[in-house]
Amino acid sequence: NELNSRVSELFARITGEKYGDVLVSKSLGLSAEEKGSFALKSIENLSAGTKDQSYFSLRLALCDLIFGEDETYPIFLDDSFERYDDFRAKRALEFLKEFSKKKQVLFFTCHKNLTDLLND
Numbered sequence: 077n078e079l080n081s082r083v084s085e086l087f088a089r090i091t092g093e094k095y096g097d098v099l100v101s102k103s104l105g106l107s108a109e110e111k112g113s114f115a116l117k118s119i120e121n122l123s124a125g126t127k128d129q130s131y132f133s134l135r136l137a138l139c140d141l142i143f144g145e146d147e148t149y150p151i152f153l154d155d156s157f158e159r160y161d162d163f164r165a166k167r168a169l170e171f172l173k174e175f176s177k178k179k180q181v182l183f184f185t186c187h188k189n190l191t192d193l194l195n196d
Contacts (some may be wrong), residue, residue: 082137082145083130085114088164090129090171098130106130125164133155144191157190166193 082083084098097109101184107116108130119130138149143149153172157165169190170184172181 079137079141082140083133086136089170090133090168091126092167095126098133100134104134115135124151124159125161128157128159129164135160146178148179150182151175152182152184154184155186156183157185160186162189162193165190166196169194 079097079100083100083106084096087095087117089100095108096111097116099107101107106119108119108122108126109116119127120162121128127141139149157168160168172183183194
């Protein structure tokens, strides 16, 4: 369905193509397939950083489906990447830079490493 496709696309981009298909259950639980594994794993069995990446992808996909992918709407992020390691944070911030060309992104953080990564 459209939600699974959009979450899969965003999750793949945010994880640097480490994950492929994502399945969203009716209760909004997530399962993801690591590229090359051909098996879905519950997000609950993955690391906290990967879990955060998956739910971030889900939130963005839901916004696109509700408002329309081509519509401009603001996204407010308040310390959304605090559980990300530097590699994940850098990937997420790179994604946000690209994403912000189409949407308004308001990013708040008190973590200096994130502002340093953003300024690079």
